[in-house]
Amino acid sequence: MLPAAHARRVPVNQIREITQAAWATPHSIVLSIGEPGFPVARHVLEASMAALDRDETNYTPNAGIAPLREAFAARFLEHNGVAVDPSQVYVTAGAQQGLHLAMSTLLGPGDEVLIPNPGYPTYPMTAGLVHAVAVPYPLLPDNGFQPRIEDLEALVTPRTRMLVLNSPSNPLGAVFDADLTRALVDLARRQDLWILSDECYEAFTFDVGHVSPARFDAGGPGAPAEAGSPRVFTSLTLSKTYGLTGLRIGALVTPPGMEPLLNNIMEATVSCVSAPSQYGALAALSGPQDYVTDALAHYRKNRDAATAVLRKLNIPYLPAQGAFYLWADVSHASGGDVRAWVASLLETRGVALAPGTAFGSGGEGWVRIALCTDTDALVEGLSRLPHRKSS
Structure with missing residues (x-):
């Protein structure tokens, strides 16, 4: 017998494909995965260890421990200017589980969800696992890889139920300004x-601010009087902000009144997040923020060092305003198959980059460069890329 058809249709994650090959290649320079390289802050580790010492290893409430939900709500208010009740915060096993929780709650079989192209590869993977249909919307170079309202409007059908937004963007490093974010929320309101x-x-933007769509949702400070019912779900994670990728801690900030439904769905999936991880997350949110400040400075330094190398090699790139990635055009070398080209680059030059096609068809000819490694390794790796001749 075969596994279910929808499971067989889940595509290979090309980021993992090239990264695992790089890990098996001695002395390779791995610029393909977004893994923060700093040690986790000591007070976070001690909080998790103290929870173990107290034998805090039992179930927690489905939605997470109350102090952590309160801390996420406080951060949301501080960073986004949006007041949410802790009952609207659902602690998840990383952002990815938050995405799955939202999609499995809101989408039914055959429902359509608009996802960015290029965009993070688990968006269509997750949609497929809940039997929904992922419909890519184009992010194009001539518009700075920003969404256009008219493109989105043209893709809406009677089956469309959800719009996925990602700013700061993985893989692009693009950031939505307030006017565009407001227009996107207005579109969602118009199309229900x-x-x-x-x-x-x-947490990571360069010379621009982060603007959450929740600001313009019903109840938010930027919402019109006739905004109607809240419609924004916000997926957060501490994996990138505090380097806690292995603790698997995130949060889904929901409209009011969703907790009973989400409790049932959480119980049917993972019941609750690990208690020691939750106490570590609480320490991260409520303790010193030096890790975040230092990481942002390092990513800015690496962005500037990387762009200097790309300019020297005459390789076009999208100026990164946020996240810790750089999106570069290698079409002069990739020959129309960037997935094969990055494999060849690893084999011949010992450098791993994420192929743009990992993020959708719009990524052909492009690569994503992770800026979270050692600066010297980053510069050395990019210096091995082929020079682009002037046209």
Whole structure:
């Protein structure tokens, strides 16, 4: 017998494909995965260890421990200017579980969800697992890889139920300004769509501010008087902000009144998040923020160092305003198959980059460069890329 058809249709994650190959290649320079390289702050580790010492290893409430939900709500108010009740905060096993929780709650079989192209690869993967249909919307170079309202409007059908937004963007490093964010929320309100806003990189922007769609949702400070009912779900994570990728801690900020339904769905999936991880997350949110400040400075330094190398090699790139990625055009070398080209680059030059096609058809000819490694390794790796001749 075969596994279910929808499971067989889940595509290979090309980021993992090239990264695992790089890990198996001695002395390779891995610029393909977004893994923060700093040690976790000591007070976070001690909080998790103290929870173990207290034998805090039992179930927690489905939605998470109350102090952590309160801390997420406080951060949301501080960073986004949006007041949410802790009952609207659902602690998840990382942002990815938050995405799955939202989609499995809001989408039914055959429902359509608009996802960015290029965009993070688990958006269509997750949609497929809940039997929904992912419909890519184009992010184009001539518009700075920003969404256009008219493109989105043209894709809406009677089956469209959700719009996925991601700013700061993985893989692009693009950031939505307030006017565009407001227009996107207005579009969702006009077309009666849910918004799932992936804000994994909200702590890392360069010279611009992060603007959450929740600001313009019903009840938000920027919402019109006739905003109607809230429609924005916000997926957050501590994986990137505090380097806690292995603790698997995130949060889904929901409209009011969703907790009973989400409790049932959480019980049917993972019941609750690990208690020691939750206490570590509480320490991260409520303790010193030096990790975040230092990480942002390092990513800015790496962005500037990387762009200097790309300019020297005459390789076009999208100036990164946020996250810790750089989106570069290698079409002069990739020959129309960037997935094969990055494999060849690893084999011949010992450098791993994420192929743009990992993020959708709009990524052909492009690569994503992770800026979270050692600066010297980053510069050395990019210096091995082929020079682009002037046209």
